[in-house]
Structure formats: C-alpha cells, structure tokens
Amino acid sequence: MEEEARCFLGRFVDEFPAALEEGSPLPVSPLSCKVSLEELYGESLELGLRLLALRGAPPVLSALLCQAALSQLLQSDLSPFHCPQEAEANQEEQIVVLLHSEAVQRHFLNKLIDEALAWQQNFIKLPSSPSRFLQSSVHAIKNTRRKMEDKHLALAEFNQLFGIQDGVERAYYAVFDGHGGVDAATYAATHLHVVLSKQETLQGDTATAFKTAFKHTDDMFRGKAKRERLRSGTTGVAALIQGQELTVAWLGDSQAMLVREGQAVTLMEPHKPEREDEKQRIEDLGGCITFMGCWRVNGTYAVSRAIGDFDQKPYVSGDADCSTTQLFGDEDYLLLACDGFFDAVKPSAVPDLVLDALQQPGNSEEGGETQLKQSKEIIGRRVAQHLVSHAKEAGSSDNITVMVVFLRPPEQLLSQDSTTGTAQATQDSTSQNTPQQ
Incomplete structure (x- = not known):
C-alpha cells in the first residue's frame, strides 16, 4: 500500500x-x-x-x-x-x-x-487498515425512475478522517433513499457521519450518539431547506462497527440485515405508516394514515420517519431508532439497502443470492498476487450487482442501492454450508425502543 x-x-x-x-x-x-x-x-x-x-x-x-x-x-x-x-x-x-x-x-x-x-x-508510514474491514461491495441503479435519488457512503477509515486515536477500530456505512428530490439524501450522506463523530457519547453509548446525530442533521437540513426553499426528504439506515459492536440506526424503510454463518439475522423493523405503533403515534399527534396505492401519512408521504419533509413534521418524525449487536467473529457480512431492494427481495433470500454471486465462473484464487487482488475486487463488485439485478428482475421499479460489507473474506463463505429458509438469529440488543415526539 x-x-x-x-x-x-x-x-x-x-x-x-x-x-x-x-x-x-x-x-x-x-x-x-x-x-x-x-x-x-x-x-x-x-x-x-x-x-x-x-x-x-x-x-x-x-x-x-x-x-x-x-x-x-x-x-x-x-x-x-x-x-x-x-x-x-x-x-x-x-x-x-x-x-x-x-x-x-x-x-x-x-x-x-x-x-x-x-x-x-517527507513520507509518513501509513497506518494499516483494520483487519475486519476487508471489503465492501456497492451497486446502485436509477432503474425505471426518472431521477436517481439514492446516496450512500462506505467509510472504513472513520477514525483517520476525524483524527480519532483512542485505539478502538471504527467503520461507518450508510444508505439514504431520497424522495421529492435528492437534496435531503445528499445532505445526510455529507453530514450525518460528521455530526456522529462529534458526539461525546460515541464510545460509551453509541445508540444515543446516533439518535442525537440524526436529529441534529435533520435540524441542520431544516436551515438549508428554509434558505434554499427545498422540499425533499430522505429515509436512511446507517451502521457503525466499533470494536466488537455493531450499532444500526434508521429512519424510514431503508434497512440493514446481518448474515451469520449463512443465516439472516434481524437487526431492525422499518418505519412504515401502517406499522401499528407508528400509526398510533401519528394519530395521537392529530394526523392520519390513508391508503392511496400504499399507506401514506396525511395522504402524502409513504414513510413515517425521515430527514426533511418539514411540511409534515412532526407526523413524519425525525427521531431515529437504534439497535446494538455484539460481534463474535462468526459473522459473514452486513447488508444495507433501500426499500427498492427490500420491497422485492425477502431477507431470508439474501444468503443464497450472495452465494450464487460468489459461485459465478471466474471467481478463482488461482494466479499471481495481482491477479488474485483483481479477482477479489471482481467478486466484491459482482455480489452487489447480482443482488440489485435480482431485485429488478423481481419487479422493483424504484431506485435500488445495495451495500454489502464483508466481515470475513468473501472466498471463505464458499466453503461453508448455506442454510436456506427464514431462520433468524436472536440478537443481543442494548437499544430497541421507539422514540416518541
């Protein structure tokens, strides 16, 4: 390097x-x-x-x-x-x-x-990359939509970017699904991780740090939206891997899932207007949920939480939910994606789809070091591309963004047995509550 x-x-x-x-x-x-x-x-x-x-x-x-x-x-x-x-x-x-x-x-x-x-x-020796953050695979398409309103960020160099030197390895990953324009998604992809890095509770209480960061980013975007007369909004899902701990925070229906030894692990429940607790929260505030092709908040937005959408605050809440999961070293990968993927693909289908991509011809470890490096890069690209293609073939017409963060080398996954079905592991969660306005 x-x-x-x-x-x-x-x-x-x-x-x-x-x-x-x-x-x-x-x-x-x-x-x-x-x-x-x-x-x-x-x-x-x-x-x-x-x-x-x-x-x-x-x-x-x-x-x-x-x-x-x-x-x-x-x-x-x-x-x-x-x-x-x-x-x-x-x-x-x-x-x-x-x-x-x-x-x-x-x-x-x-x-x-x-x-x-x-x-x-005066060349300075570069610090070595954290061993866990080996490779990520990202693919995004506009699909049949008129505009691409998704944004994403993969930042394995979180500590280096913010000058954090506390000895704890960190990596940050996020997917944002904009609506009514790309401005809110771009804003969240640019600022959320910056705000998160400044939180004093980052190491001791990452869930609180994430919730504060989401809320503050929403408040920051409110100022920009007012100055520039912007009306867009964005859902978002972000993950911080910190030492042996994975914290996921989300607003709306973008989602994250973990795969451990070939089995899908449920990390979160997306915010949708028809979710009973979300429906109750909105009605308690004086709003309503109506069906217009899909369930919508006050007949407008199809998401119940988002950054932006200030014309429907507080019904469309800016409060994030969080979950924290301990990592034991047997995790395969983390997947983050927008609803354009999850509306067409069930989480239980993901492990087999990833294995299908890894088993495609040409994924070989034979050859010299340069060829091996190129082969691994090709494998990484193929995984997200295969998942996106499958979602499109399954009927998704929305923007689709898929990010796969490998927690062990992809080639190791080929040697394990795949367990198909809908098995979902139980996670250790330190925070899984629904904030109220």
Missing part, C-alpha cells in the same frame, strides 16, 4: 504543482453555492475525498490528507469568505453566517495540495 501511496502522491503533485489561483476553476464542484460554518466541515471532507478518489488515492491516505487539510482550514481566518448578511424578515431569528463555497473550498483544496506535497517530501 505504501508504494501505491507514493505513486499517487507523485501523480497528484505533478497535476497540482502549485496552489490554485484565485478565480481559477475548481477541479471538482462544491455541493452548494453557499455553506454555513457548521456545514463547511462535511462539505469540505466530501469535496476532498471525491477529488482524491477520482485520482485513485488509497482510502487511508485520502482520509489522513483530508483530515489534516480540514484542520488547517478551520484554523484559518474565514471572514474573507463570508457572504453579505441579508436582512431577515424575523429579526428574532438567529443570523446564520454563510460562506461563498467556491472561494472557501479553493482555500481548502490549496491546504490539501500543501499536505500532499508535504507527504511526498
């Missing part, structure tokens, strides 16, 4: 031998035209990771470079990038300082270029 990192740094410094000049076009476009000080953290990291990924940077190096560049940015005087404050109709509202994204992100990218040059001139 170090040789790969050195080669990348050489190419990167050749492409960016000097700082980007004021007024010059950026090599990647920022997500927003204007950004608040709180949003700057997530949007800068997203921009930096995207730039480096497009150029083939090793993920660990990308995380370290972005973290260092962001630290430098946040220590800078950002006042030159402030937008003129507009007169507010309601003077009692707190004034939010906004920055011109293009200008401040040019400043950030210049910090990133400086960090890359420093690394090239």
